[in-house]
Amino acid sequence: MDAALETYQARDFALWPVAPPRPDGVLLLSGGLSPLEVGTAMAVWAGYNHDLDPGDPRAADAGALLWRTVEAECTIAPGGLCVRDTVSGALVRSGCCCGLETWREWLDLADGAELWLGHDPSPRVEHLGSVVRIWPDGRDAAHTPVGRPVELAVAELPGLLEDVQGKLRGFLGLARQWAERHAPPLARALVDRLDTDWSISAPLCG
Structure with missing residues (x-):
């Protein structure tokens, strides 16, 4: 991250x-x-x-x-956090109009929060119990998101943000x-x- x-x-x-x-x-x-x-x-x-x-x-x-x-x-x-799966190579970056100054909001994922990560692309967050799946695009789409997602264990978030x-x-x-x-x-x-x-x-x- x-x-x-x-x-x-x-x-x-x-x-x-x-x-x-x-x-x-x-x-x-x-x-x-x-x-x-x-x-x-x-x-x-x-x-x-x-x-x-x-x-x-x-x-x-x-x-x-x-x-x-x-x-x-x-x-x-302008910017934000980007996260890469070092095994699959999947990468998710914040989209347009996201601000780097809001990086601490990622801590809220541990409480089930939905993050706004910009648009064009529009990253999409899914909560799956102890795992958060982040898609590189498709937050506003009704169909399956685009690209390969990055999956993060909620327990790993504090260490990543540190x-x-x-x-x-x-x-x-x-x-x-x-x-x-x-x-x-x-x-x-x-x-x-x-x-x-x-x-x-x-x-x-x-």
């Missing part, structure tokens, strides 16, 4: 260095990212929440964009290094905002 960030927002981004676009448009967050990949993640986060008109002078000012991110009431990020949190904490450490290099006056505020809005460091309860 990984925290996945959609990177389309970073296409043609030029306010600071970013990594070349990935074919699948997805960046898995962890403490193992390169500096350019961290730059991509920060570009997605800041740009997604403050999509400035190209004619606006602030659109060409990295400091202004980052300051607006710090000052925002709250921020969100692993996700560890990867996000690793990414947060890299984001701190990035901010100290690219925006020293805002570094602490940027990291605090990222940590708070993505619910990274708070204890994981379930």
